[in-house]
Amino acid sequence: MAARPLPLLSEYLTKMQKELKRVMDFWLRHSHDEERGGFLVSLTRDGKVYDTVKYGWLQGRQVWMYCKLYNETEEYHTDQVLQAAIDGAKFLKEFFYRSEDNRCYFTVTREGLPIYLQRTMATEAFYVIAMAELSRATKQQHYMDEAEKVLSSMLHWARVDDSQLGRPYLAGSPPINSMVIPMLVFNVVHEVCGTDEKLAAKYREHTDWAAEQTLAHVQRGGTVVLENVSISGEELGGCKGRHINPGHAIEAGWFLLQHASLTNKQHLKRVAIETFMLRSFERGWDEKDGGIFYFLDVDGYSPTALEWNMKLWWPHCEALIAFLMAYQETGEAKLLEQFGRVFDYTFSHFVDEDHGEWFGYLNRDSTVSMDFKGGPYKGEEQTNVCLQVASMFQDVYITASRY
Template identity: 50%
Template structure:
């Protein structure tokens, strides 16, 4: 298919080619009708997110091919054994922590369908006599293929994580120090909610229902971070959901709030909760963008103080790659669910800054750390914190959402 308005040109004036996209004209027409932006802006979004693979990591294709090969081997193993998989049911398990405290927590429990022949049972579950003990990998006998073995290992690890989060958090590597005030960090319930979504994705309604109670608990804990009569999302609150004193209590992380926002939007899609959808968009997508966007230089601040003081984090004014990835996903997902033109405008605003500052057009991938005025501070593409995660997830999810918008409009 021909380009929309002929080949675009780079800064040197040379023609720049793009891959064609099926339904490109329909996409342009759809976006133009949904919001008041220029036709050129629509072209830029389509070409850069859907068509140009240079913005992704060079290893993405290789990893996708390896993942596809693993899935093929898993399906072959299932066919060779004649297995149909296992169903999931909720159960309760009592945990005893290092201080002798016992608590009963609802955890995943794999069970065999009545119609299935008996299979070899996995090795005994990992003991939970101490929360801080290192978790050992156990060799689980294959029930019905490599895919189920991996799932069982993940669910065993999930049992340990639930214990760490709901019973004794010392196993998370954050031991409580004398005199330290216990806090509810938003990172913990939101990432546990993300794990639930990953474990249940594509595994049927039974698995989803089994984790519903845990998901609801995560939602409740996330919502406790909306403070000051709904005008601020704070990174840390007390265990009772109240604002903490000092700089720890005033800390804001716009990127985390935006990421929690689209986690909540996924939950509302699954359960049809319209009231929570409005809360997610208003308080966890639009509000963090309003106070987190640098109106002078553009981009999202890394940390902020709710009272306007200087945060104690030395990197607070820097622009990091991952908050912008989360903002792209959050605004595009919010728009796909509501079709509000203003949300797509925000997406375009974040997109313009992100791809003009983080993306390395010459060598591929993204830089991760910029100064407040948008200049590259650290030129490495990977390190202890920036791995192969936020960028490919963002690009993959944005492309899927755009494809869905195009398919539903066609």
């Protein structure tokens, strides 16, 4: 095995551990709604609440994240963190979840009155992973039963019939294979199963299906990952068919790599790394100003989405996880180099050294576009990337120190 650059690995690990504490402190200090329950996530740069609407997927993420920290770290294995997760889950179940159809509202008022129900299953996904991780934190089976109940509906919507989500299929808009659907199945099933091999075997059919559906997005002789393809796995016409979401493709890559490692599929590992991660990153990286573009058109046309050339926090988070996971799997220096490229850009532009937490949205030239720390689509995801990357680096560093 080639020698690892130990001082560099140690520096990355130290920075990630420090950043985990800074980000977590921000959310513990500013987001808890002590009066009404749940979490207030619309926070200004310095943590002031600018809107009291509550978002289901962000409530679910925060419960899940607190439980992850409680379960996997010594520093946050505290009664405060666990109780915050339990209280958040109580609000989530009481006000976001609909027992009659296993749907979850996207938004509710501060008090819990429903505002909006999306025609996707993203909020349900975060509800499921919150309950599953809370079950492990509390050692209470009823939370896992809740998670599996809603997961069962999600799998039905993904694989059999999604009409319950309320999205009508019109003559000019036939069903498509959108990569987000198998990605949700991958992520949610993995989080529900955790390290439980019996559960993993129970859901293996579904993760195999998700892998097959995700691989259908590799088009043009294996040179590109497209966001949307036909149900039969063929390239679509028009803007929708040419659409590339580099962050999604990179994220799908580490989902596939995770699945390939669990099922010992060597060829799938290479496709995950070379096609989904490296080629998508090479296409998505802005050589002029740095950072990963939000959207691209495979034929080089200007994407129609006005925000196409912005730099968002989450694709960079996914790239950090993906390249470090791939490096951990293979030991290939080029993967650590790409990790370092993303790391340097991320810590130079998204991290707010003055107030803590991260900015979420940058202009193409990498200046801050919106300086709030939380909103309709951005919550405490950085906590997860800091935890996951720090955890992987500890494993990588221990292995590297042997050589």
